[in-house]
Amino acid sequence: xxxxxxxxxxxxxxxxxxxxxxxxxxxxxxxxxxxxxxxxxxxxxxxxxxxxxxxxxxxxxxxxxxxxxxxxxxxxxxxxxxxxxxxxxxxxxxxxxxxxxxx
Numbered sequence: 001x002x003x004x005x006x007x008x009x010x011x012x013x014x015x016x017x018x019x020x021x022x023x024x025x026x027x028x029x030x031x032x033x034x035x036x037x038x039x040x041x042x043x044x045x046x047x048x049x050x051x052x053x054x055x056x057x058x059x060x061x062x063x064x065x066x067x068x069x070x071x072x073x074x075x076x077x078x079x080x081x082x083x084x085x086x087x088x089x090x091x092x093x094x095x096x097x098x099x100x101x102x103x
Contacts, residue, residue, distance in 0.1 A: 023071040038074045039092065042099075046080040062100035069096035078102055 026038050042061065050057060068074055075092040076099050082088070093099045 023068060026071040026073055037094075039077065040068055040074050041077045041079055041089075042068075043079040044081075046082045048083075058100075058103055061103055062096075065096035065099045069094070069099075 022040075042064065044057070044061065046054075065076060068076060075094050076096065077092050078090040078099055080088060080103075090099065090102045093102070
């Protein structure tokens with residue numbers, strides 16, 4: 001991602017992020033009678049280096065899950081990396097609350 005699209009904490013976010021644009025497109029497709037469902041993967045670092053910020057990360061991810069699910073027509077998957085020999089993926093889930101519990 002180019003540096004001009006990355007913001008630091010405390011700075012205002014861009015008016016419309018790529019995720020916002022993607023979710024808007026999904027909403028339009030779902031309301032237009034398109035068949036099938038979209039899929040969105042949330043991938044995250046779950047290594048020990050995140051231990052001190054894990055509770056905050058869980059809350060933020062849960063908010064992201066809810067927002068993505070509100071678009072409708074999306075199945076969500078959680079993929080996480082916990083170290084050299086461990087990378088796991090949840091099944092595809094349409095219920096964001098269930099995905100947050102999985103995390």
